[in-house]
Amino acid sequence: MQLVKLLLQGNRRALARVITLVENDEKEKLGILQALYPHTGNAYVIGVTGAPGAGKSSLVDRLLAEARTEGLSVGVIAVDPTSPFTGGAILGDRIRMQEHALDPGVFIRSMGSRGSLGGLSRSTRETIQVLDAFGKDLVLVETVGVGQSEVDIVRAADTTLVVLTPAAGDSVQTLKAGIMEIADLFVNNKADLPGVERTFAEIRAMLDLRSEQPWRPPVIKTICTKGSGLGQLWEAIGAHRAHLAADNRLHEERQLRVRLELAGEVEHLVKSKIWEEIRERVSLEGLIQQIVDRQRDPYSVARELLELINFPF
Numbered sequence: 001m002q003l004v005k006l007l008l009q010g011n012r013r014a015l016a017r018v019i020t021l022v023e024n025d026e027k028e029k030l031g032i033l034q035a036l037y038p039h040t041g042n043a044y045v046i047g048v049t050g051a052p053g054a055g056k057s058s059l060v061d062r063l064l065a066e067a068r069t070e071g072l073s074v075g076v077i078a079v080d081p082t083s084p085f086t087g088g089a090i091l092g093d094r095i096r097m098q099e100h101a102l103d104p105g106v107f108i109r110s111m112g113s114r115g116s117l118g119g120l121s122r123s124t125r126e127t128i129q130v131l132d133a134f135g136k137d138l139v140l141v142e143t144v145g146v147g148q149s150e151v152d153i154v155r156a157a158d159t160t161l162v163v164l165t166p167a168a169g170d171s172v173q174t175l176k177a178g179i180m181e182i183a184d185l186f187v188n189n190k191a192d193l194p195g196v197e198r199t200f201a202e203i204r205a206m207l208d209l210r211s212e213q214p215w216r217p218p219v220i221k222t223i224c225t226k227g228s229g230l231g232q233l234w235e236a237i238g239a240h241r242a243h244l245a246a247d248n249r250l251h252e253e254r255q256l257r258v259r260l261e262l263a264g265e266v267e268h269l270v271k272s273k274i275w276e277e278i279r280e281r282v283s284l285e286g287l288i289q290q291i292v293d294r295q296r297d298p299y300s301v302a303r304e305l306l307e308l309i310n311f312p313f
């Protein structure tokens with residue numbers, strides 16, 4: 001496969017094309033991902049999540065700069081589930097990260113929800129693997145922390161940063177429980193704004209309520225617009241990475257991730273196959289209308305559909 005060969009040689013255009021194939025779920029995708037898989041497992045993945053406007057892109061931009069200072073090559077994925085555009089035109093991000101975009105050690109990609117038939121979290125995970133195989137040392141993934149698919153995306157990260165700000169409606173209580181649990185580090189951004197001490201205290205109080213865990217997420221104040229607190233944050237990320245590396249934790253985490261990935265792949269295959277078979281035999285529209293009209297019920301119809309395709313259960 002010429003495209004895979006080019007990508008592994010470090011060809012950026014091949015990289016961009018492969019990511020587009022992955023995002024659009026093209027039929028070549030499977031073969032490409034299979035060929036790339038042996039070359040993955042080297043990139044360190046940092047997930048950045050938080051409410052809209054919390055400063056995630058500004059943070060990613062700053063982290064990129066820290067990573068580049070250390071000579072690390074970096075891939076950035078900005079996931080925008082609300083964006084109707086493919087290959088996502090998040091204009092603000094584009095403008096801010098333009099400086100980095102010219103840097104050959106940096107590859108930036110935005111992903112919208114269109115075209116990702118297998119779901120956004122699936123195509124994001126696959127894109128992480130592509131960037132990993134390409135040879136990126138670090139992959140930064142920005143997601144808006146609102147839904148389950150974002151939580152799933154963040155699960156693909158080695159270190160997860162949750163960004164909170166003093167802004168109204170962005171308090172600890174309003175965050176989804178799942179997101180609080182996956183945070184390895186809390187970034188208390190916009191520390192130049194009033195109310196930052198309260199947010200800081202709220203996060204710490206929430207952490208105090210938790211049972212003792214091997215890693216207590218640090219809370220770091222940052223002002224991304226000025227770059228303050230970034231050195232401290234970078235160090236804290238390094239400390240978390242060292243924590244994972246100790247006692248075989250990273251290995252265990254990655255085993256768990258592969259277990260989830262494998263289960264996800266099996267479920268995906270089963271699901272798509274079942275629907276394909278069902279759609280070949282019946283049109284759902286009539287049945288749906290009958291259920292809406294209360295002539296039928298969803299419970300028996302679901303079972304009937306599976307009997308129709310001889311599904312063993």
Ligand SMILES: Nc1nc2c(ncn2[C@@H]2O[C@H](COP(=O)(O)OP(=O)(O)OP(=O)(O)O)[C@@H](O)[C@H]2O)c(=O)[nH]1
Nearest residue numbers: 052053054055056057058189190191222223224225
């Ligand atoms: N005052 C202040 N403003 C900040 C800080 N960090 C980011 N901002 C501003 O907050 C706004 C949103 O920043 P972004 O980095 O785009 O936030 P985001 O979380 O990526 O936003 P979405 O991707 O739209 O969810 C911008 O106007 C930034 O300039 C900060 O530390 N202090």
Ligand SMILES: [Mg+2]
Nearest residue numbers: 056057093142
């Ligand atoms: Mg953003």
